[in-house]
Amino acid sequence: MASASITFVLNRLGELAVKEAALLRGVDDDIRLLRDKLEWLQTFIQHADQERRTGANKYIGLWVRQTRDVAYEVEDVLDEFLRKADLERLGLPEWKKWLKFATTCTTQVSVRHVLRDKMDSIKNRLKEISDNVDKYKIEQLQSSTSSAQNPTNSAAASWDEENEVFGFEEELKALNSQLLEGDKKRSVIAIVGESGIGKSTLAWKVYDSPDIRRHFDQRVSINIPPHIRDTDILYFIYNRLRPDAHDEKPSTIQEVHTALSSHLKGKRYLVMVDGLVNFTNWNSVLHGLPDNGNSSRIMIITRLEDKEAAYADPKVLPLKINYLDENGCKELFYHKIFGVKNKSHDKDFWSKSLRLLHKASLWQLWSLPGKEEENLKKIYEEIFEITQGLPLAIVVLSGFLRTKNFTEWDKVLSQLRTSEKSKRVKRILALCFDDLPSRLKSCFLYFAGMPENLIFNARHIVRLWVAEGFLKPKKGKTMEDIGQSYLKELISRGMINLVRKDPSGGVWLVTIHDRLHAFAQSEAHEESFLEVHDNADLLTPNSVRRLCLQNYMQSHVPMDTSFPKLRSILCDFSEERANNLVKNQGEHNGLRYHDLQFLPKSKFLRVIDLRGMRIRKVPNAIGNMVHIRYMGIRSSSLAELPSSIGRLINLQTLDIKRSRVKNVTQTFWEIPTLRHVVANRLNFPKSVGVLSNMQTLTGLVCSDPWEKSISPLHHMVYLRHLEISGLTSDHWEALADAFKKLESLVYLHLAAKSSDVKIPFNMLTEFTLQRLQVLELYGAINMSDTDIEERYTLPNLNRLVLKLSMVNQTFMNRIGELPSLKELVLSENSYDGSELRFSDSGFNSVTNLVMADLKDLHEWTIRPMSIPMIKRIALSGFSKLKIKLEGHDGAKCPKDLMANLEEVVVCNMHEDMIIEPADSGFSEKINKVAIKTKSEDIMDAALRAGRWRESMVAGNMYQY
Structure with missing residues (x-):
């Protein structure tokens, strides 16, 4: 992972050399020499990083850690230099911004002098680390380590395969029987088994089956994080059953029980809970789910042992999922390698496998002619012996092997054969992680900061990656497109799971298996990449660079700690539930609100993503944090943003989806780097800057009329997602004219202000919006000016x-x-x-x-x-x-x-x-x-x- 840190810093140095050439005059040679040295170190460190994980030599781990620390120090120096430069330019007219800094000798000399001194110190430390390579013979150890695996075939072509169930026919029948037959009383079915055994895949196969959908009047499923209050489980269930009941949400625990009992009274229902880890107060959950005497069922997916899970319902034996047998292992491996389904006992199985190997360019003869089928059978046997039939291990290993030529398979499998059986799954995960390109490693480890056992929006993740600087630009592609390709690669390798594709066929919703999530957290913590905690009371806050706080048990988590090196903060708290349970206690209900005063102390922050925190206001000092690229504050108590956010000259994303913010300062709409604005009901001004990088505008309200053909959308030529409401007859002409330029638009939501305002449909039929895939029209449609005999021209809708x-x-x-x-x-x-x-x-x-x-x-x-x-x-x-x-x-x-x-x-x-x-x-x-x-x-x-x-x-x- 240290190689990924160096890759990131090298990328920053490259960007700096191009974008800030005027600032670096006089220190450009120092930066070039530093970059050359880091490139050499990166080449060596890739091997040592793998050796470090085995712990075979303590010097390897020390060398890797010291090299990583130097890369972080370089990042600190660069960010401090750029921060001072940006603050110096803030507030000046456009033509003066560069002129002042480039010609003002006092500022120029002072900042560059400090930069040169720090660069010299870093170069001296790098020399010392290089000398230690020879001193402790680390380089000699490198030659004996296994060479880094480099993918030879792209795995992304098979990223969108559907999850299939293999080898669990008896378990499927048993689960169906328990749900559809048996006692008329409500019963609880616990599905148990080792992590990675396929419990969720099996449960969803049954849950989504037509028989189950027809049998139950009401179905609801929830995924819950590991540490959560049992009363919140009921709250989540009610939210899923009544998503529209905004004004009828229960406000006390008793009301939650009463509301659920009332809603489910007399209905045959199925509730599926994935992720339950204890039954401490399970009876309180059951109390809120009525027994209607009509065969209602509760299905629990858990990692608990049989005896622990039996507590859920002592009268019903838990359904235990075991490892796949050899045939099931072959079928799953075959499906993941070739993307097709086949039965391993079919007489043509082996010939089909060989044909597909040749077709996929995976097969290269590495044995005598006539031995192909024998070697292929040996491969399947080895896969079963190594994985022991654990589906997760099969999926990840096949995703890894798919990137290799067949000649390399034996080398990979031999490494796994020599590992201890108890450590083979972890070895498979480590092998697959080490094989990732450096940039993909950073992207994968970012999932360590996401809550366990939940589903994530791919667009949200990609925007965070872009803000972090993980993605490598490619000519002709947006950063979001590149992020999608990274996600597809991770999905194809089996390290991330696809949940749903978007209308254009891209990645929309994803999740990560809890075993891979645990591996990512362990690796991220070991490499000081990211830390996950339930509160901000850390032992070493001065060294934390990315911090993730997740707490669903407490209503308020203190945030008074200072993090001087912090680049990213991701928070997920339980604001919504806590607010609802106390909302009837009056305006002054004793709730504590976060004032976010800790943020300005982290001057290097790039990413702020706060969800569920009770926030009334954002400190005005946020405007001096010029490195911020992503600011997401989803808090229902937030009603305004300070005018200083217009000073965030590098801001790419503003996400205030669940807030009550209706207006932002006009200078915000002039930030040229803006790419995504996600809001709830944010007023859209009639005039904005040249936002040529804008891609997403959702939750906007047109509060002002537009003048004829002039609209704030005209320069947003890369806009892909537009959701706008409050439209009147004063907007149609300008909107129609803007559509002629919005050739990249794929999602469009238009809502008229009132029932007497009609949407002219002809503006959507004049060979504009050729790439549009989703169209949502809320309001009466005016077809009086449309030639009804003409074919509507939305070919990709x-x-x-x-x-x-x-x-x-x-x-x-x-x-x-x-x-x-x-x-x-x-x-x-x-x-x-x-x-x-x-x-x-x-x-x-x-x-x-x-x-x-x-x-x-x-x-x-x-x-x-x-x-x-x-x-x-x-x-x-x-x-x-x-x-x-x-x-x-x-x-x-x-x-x-x-x-x-x-x-x-x-x-x-x-x-x-x-x-x-x-x-x-x-x-x-x-x-x-x-x-x-x-x-x-x-x-x-x-x-x-x-x-x-x-x-x-x-x-x-x-x-x-």
Whole structure:
């Protein structure tokens, strides 16, 4: 990992030489020599870093640590130099900023003199470290260490494989039986087994199955961090069941119990809890989940032993998941290597394996002709012997081997064969980590600072990586694109798990296995890369460079410690739950708020990401922290930001999603480095600077009219995500003109200010927005100026959401022709008519359809060639609805009309639907859900069906 630290510093030196050439005149030779020396050290340190982990020679560890410390010292010197330079330039007109610093001799000489002295000191220390290499014969040891593995084949091509269950057929049957059959009383099923055995994969396979979805009236799943109050488990469950009940949230523990009992009364429900580590107050959790005598079930995924887990329900034996047998191991390894599913006992298995090896360019003959199949069988046997059938070990090892030529496999496996059996999994993880390029190592270790057992938004992670400086620029690609490729590489190697892809096919939601998470935390702590704690009372705060504070047990964590070397602070606290449980105690309820006075003491901070902290205001001194690139403060108590944030000249991301901030200073909108602004309801001024790097604007409200064709969006040519509300007739002309320049836009959400404001649809049909993939229109749509006979020109649109749109049948016929549309949502009053007809030529690619709260719609006709690819339909809020399924030429509808249809979710329906013909097979797919909620949540629930697992996210964690 020391090599990654050196790589990062070398990158900073390179950027400094290019961007700050005027500042470095006179010390550029010193920086060049320092960079050369660090490059040489980096080459040697890559080998020593691996040897250091084994602990075979204490000198190796000392040498690695000292070299890393020097790299950190170089970083400190550079950051102090740049901080002084930036502060000197702040507040000056643009043309004076460089002139003053470049020509003012006093400042120039003073700063450079200090820089040169520190560089000399660092060079002397590097010389001493180099001398110690010869003195203690460390270089000789290097030659005997295994050479660093360098990937020869890209693994990223297989990053999006779905998780499959192999070798657990009996366990699947047993779990299904426990959920669907047995006692009418509510029961608790504990799924136990070693970490990495596949408990969650197995549980989700069953949880998402059509049989389970049809059997239970209500399903809910939550992922919880290891250390959490039991009462909060109930709070999370209620939040997942009633996401729309913002004004009805229970405010006391008793109210949580009462609300849950009331909501679930009489319903057959399934609750799945992943991550439970103790049953200290388990009875209090059960007390909030009523026993309705209708076979309700609670499913727990835990690492506890059988005897401990049995406490959950003494009458039900825990379901223990064991290691894969040899056939299961072969199947999983085969799937992960080749990306296809096959049975290891098939007679053509070996020939298929050999063909795929050749096709993937993995196979190179390393034995006598005719021995290929024999050697391949030997490989499978070795994989089973090394991993002992542990799925996690198989997944990570196959991800590693996929990057190598077949000739290298034997060398890798021989290293693992010689390891102790009890340490082989850790050795596999270490081997895979050592094989990562230096930049990917830093990115992987960053997951050590994320809460365990939760799901994370990939965009959020990539923005943090960009702010940290981990990513290497590539011509023709944005830093966000590069971050996506890094994530795909980690996913393909099995070190990060893909949860969901975004509409464009990129990475959206990810998670990390708890065993890999523990390895990342251990490695990050050992290398002083990052520290994770539950409070700020650290023994050595002066040396901490990245700090992660996570505490879900206490309502307030003191933050008075000073961290002079701190670059990043990531916090996740329990503000939301604590606030709700005391909110009825009045305005002065005794809650303590963080004043953030510790932040200005950390002058090198680049990343501030605070979630769940109770914050009323941000200190004005934040404006002097000119290194800040990422500022995220998600606190429901934050109502304003100081005007000094306009001085953060390097700021890339502002994330105030859950705050009450409505305005920021005008100078903020002139920071040229801005890339992402994520807010709740932030007023968008009519005039901004040249924000040519802007990519994300969400949660914005248009508070001022725009003048004709002039809008604040015109220079944002790289904008990808735009969510804007409060639109009136004063905005349409400028918005339409801006769309001609926003060629990179992939997500667009437009909301009219009021019901009498109509969205002119013609601005979306004039060959603009060719890359748009998601379109959400909230408000009446004006089609009076649109040539209805023209084809709508949104060739890549795959998700369309309409609300309050009042469109007609002609409009539906035209959007049915969109070639890439996969998800269609017709929400509250989005259709104006009592009859809706899907014609033969319409919606040929749609797989997910939601229709909710269309109060005037009474008859829906589906022609035989329409929606042929449909998989899921959700219907909600109809007083009555007749569905007519037509055959060819009016004939009776054949049963295979919708051969791909898996499920029809029906909820909030007062009367049964009428389906004609009744024997069409449509009725057999209906799953009636007893739930009362808003149409938006029905929409989300329906589109999250199948393997979309963001419902695992608990409370105020990292999903957004």
